[in-house]
Amino acid sequence: MWSLARRAASKLARSRRFSTAIPGPCIVHKRGADILHDPWFNKDTGFPLTERDRLGLRGLLPPRVISFEQQYDRFMESYRSLEKNTQGQPDNVVALAKWRILNRLHDRNETLYYRVLIDNIKDFAPIIYTPTVGLVCQNYSGLFRRPRGMYFSAKDKGEMMSMIYNWPAQEVDMIVITDGSRILGLGDLGVQGIGIPIGKLDMYVAAAGINPQRILPVMLDVGTNNQKLLQDHLYLGLRQPRLEGEEYLKIIDEFMEAVSKRWPKAIIQFEDFQMKWAFETLQRYRKRFSMFNDDIQGTAGVALAGLLGTVRAQGRPLSDFVNQKIVVVGAGSAGLGVLKMAVQAVSKMSGSSGTAATKIFFLIDKDGLITKERKNLDPAAAPFAKDPSEITGLREGASLVEVVKMVKPHVLLGLSGVGGIFNEEVLKAMSESDSTKPAIFAMSNPTMNAECTAEEAFKHAGEDIVFASGSPFKNVDLGNGKVGHVNQANNMYLFPGIGLGALLSGARIITDGMLQAAAECLASYMTNEEIQQGILYPSINSIRHITAEVGAAVVQAAVAEEVAEGHSEVAPRELEHMSKEETVEYVTSNMWYPVYSPLVHEK
Structure with missing residues (x-):
């Protein structure tokens, strides 16, 4: 079902690449050079002659009118030329060069910028987002x-x-x-x-x-x-x-x-x-x-989707999630956010209290395993601190290797921000997991902060693992035609849908239920065949379709929790009566798509 939906979405995207549909006119209050210097309205050499006349652009541009498709192709030719000319240079030099050429387009012509971004999202997301954005900030x-x-x-x-x-x-x-x-x-x-x-x-x-x-x-x-x-x-x-x-x-x-x-x-x-x-x-x-924190709640949702996918990859029903043993490395906002949402999921599945639901989790920070014996225990981490009497063979502050060897976890989840902390000894210990298909999530960003690389994980933990990372890594060639799939467990799969769903529902607040619905939607997105191959997250090329599905799940959750106040001309009671398919269509129809609008000047 999902595969068919994705194919339909891909076909729609291809048909829309250079749509001939003419959008409604856009009123502008500028003329002449002011229009050319405004990236929201500038079309560069794409202004038709009639528009040049009414906007006072005659003589301010070369006489030839270049179509949107020609502008698009010219930019992509420049970008590919840059790629060719920077081959062999250091990765950070190449990344910044690519960011600069995209940023110059962004500064000049936003419509063209977002079209090339949407059509080439797999190539450009690592430049405008993770991991290059970290280098840009520095x-x-x-x-x-x-x-x-x-x-x-x-x-x-x-x-x-x-x-x-x-x-x-x-x-x-x-x-x-x-x-x-x-x-x-x-x-x-x-x-x-x-x-x-x-x-x-x-x-x-x-x-x-x-x-x-x-x-x-x-x-x-x-x-x-x-x-x-x-x-x-x-x-x-x-x-x-x-x-x-x-x-x-x-x-x-x-x-x-x-x-x-x-x-x-x-x-x-x-x-x-x-x-x-x-x-x-x-x-x-x-x-x-109506606000949320992406590091706490977005990361938690993406991680939870991956954790639920891991259960499916083991050939077990989702309800078996309550029997997983999960070691979380990193007690910052992301790690604690993941734990909180995962505990809610366990409580929902098992009907147990929050305290009982924490038993399957082991939390480690820079000082080792966190237990109730920890001095100056952080109140935020306290609910996940282990009772020493319940963890035979482990002590307060036990090292990561000690915990992995003793617990034999189904999942090792890293949100530590410490590059390489999943070293060879830790990864080899994971190969002795009680799971037939253990999962290793190295989710810290940027790439240099990843707990391990994909190649290291498959080399030391074995070929029968599920691997996910926060930054992009290439799939690993395991030989004999086998591939070690790399899943990018990145917040980009969730936060756009959370924000869009909250906006289109008119949610006055963003609830835990809305966030849980987003995570569960992402977890169910992949087919069983894909999951069995170790593929937990979809291709970023499908990101608009994924976001529409997640956004629809958020809208429906907002309605169910009675926090939806409607959006634009859509009243809350209209949202209540929408089917799942109608909600997806409602979300999709409200997505902006970059095409040049006719500009009309008004004083």
């Missing part, structure tokens, strides 16, 4: 050419309500915000973290069809504790230590009040906040605004 002050998004700083206290009206778009649907305190696994990058909201929102446009004129990347600059940045003469952020405590929260509070005042229906995604503020802000705002 070098952002030097790469900066023109502003994108909004910057609110500690110096703007008391001014944010007026500042929010400086943004030119009258309507905003999707906002991604960071304070730059924990960018991927790279730590505190201060104002340079703005690259993350920009990359995430590019994925929202490409995957969820959010109109790029209705997105807003936001940087909350509250200072940085990164001494290297503070001493860098190119650094563009505040040169002061990070605000803490109530001072910090007052800045976030002021921003949230301001943005909700102007755009009360906008969905707000928190991204790459250090753990203490990630959990604090999620609990502070989730009952008041």
